[in-house]
Amino acid sequence: MSDAENRVQWVYSSPDNEELRRRYDVWAREYDGDLERDFGWQGPSLAVDYLARHVASTAAILDAGAGTGLVGVELQKRGYENLVGMDMSEGMLDEARKKRVYRQLDQMILGEPLAYRDGEFDAVISVGVLTLGHAPASSLDELVRITRAGGYIVFSLRPDIYMEGGFIQKQTSLEDSGAWKLVEVSPKVKILPKGEPEVEHQVWVYEVI
Ligand SMILES: C[S@@+](CC[C@H](N)C(=O)[O-])C[C@H]1O[C@@H](n2cnc3c(N)ncnc32)[C@H](O)[C@@H]1O
Numbered sequence: 001m002s003d004a005e006n007r008v009q010w011v012y013s014s015p016d017n018e019e020l021r022r023r024y025d026v027w028a029r030e031y032d033g034d035l036e037r038d039f040g041w042q043g044p045s046l047a048v049d050y051l052a053r054h055v056a057s058t059a060a061i062l063d064a065g066a067g068t069g070l071v072g073v074e075l076q077k078r079g080y081e082n083l084v085g086m087d088m089s090e091g092m093l094d095e096a097r098k099k100r101v102y103r104q105l106d107q108m109i110l111g112e113p114l115a116y117r118d119g120e121f122d123a124v125i126s127v128g129v130l131t132l133g134h135a136p137a138s139s140l141d142e143l144v145r146i147t148r149a150g151g152y153i154v155f156s157l158r159p160d161i162y163m164e165g166g167f168i169q170k171q172t173s174l175e176d177s178g179a180w181k182l183v184e185v186s187p188k189v190k191i192l193p194k195g196e197p198e199v200e201h202q203v204w205v206y207e208v209i
Helices: 003-012 017-039 043-052 070-077 090-099 139-145 159-164 167-176
Strands: 061-064 083-087 104-107 121-126 147-157 180-185 200-208
Touching (some): 003 017, 043 121, 043 200, 070 090, 139 147, 167 180
Parallel strands (some): 061 083, 083 104
Antiparallel strands (some): 147 200
16 A cells, blocks of 8 residues: 555544544645645546536635645636635645635634634535545535525535435435525546546535525
């Protein structure tokens, strides 16, 4: 196993949020190299492709679980400049700060109440964050609350986690209650084609009602 694969295993085996945060703090400086060089991480560009089909370039966008800012960099390339990032890990946020693409970076935890106003954002994007052992399906309630009516929520998700991680129930119940409606969902994409070609993600796009 490569060093990068060992680091991924180590982070993903965290027993709780506190340890997960600590391990991301440690990984932060190597993260971009590991993900781009060893794994060929496609998540940021794929999700931003989908967001850009619906969201105007002037939109206020929250990058939820921004990590080192790879999504912010993709957004900036497509002309988005009104960007806020949030993440549980200060170490990851320190790396994101160096990219100079976010106007604000906040340490917060998905799955807990977020310190943003109702309808504060025109769109929320979250890539590689909603998954087992990271941000739970219940995080979506707060993401809906902080997105304005008519705004968009775009996120990547593993198909097996959608089925078995509580997401199918949460996403369906938000539709049934009239909180959001599904706009589109991407085909399954090999999201780590170099290091873990068996891992697939889909990008989900919802409009908040
Ligand atoms: C795999 S990285 C993805 C980072 C970035 N979105 C990207 O595409 O490169 C996962 C990020 O989610 C953050 N994270 C995990 N669980 C979280 C939670 N419950 N609340 C906030 N951030 C969380 C981690 O600190 C880490 O920065």
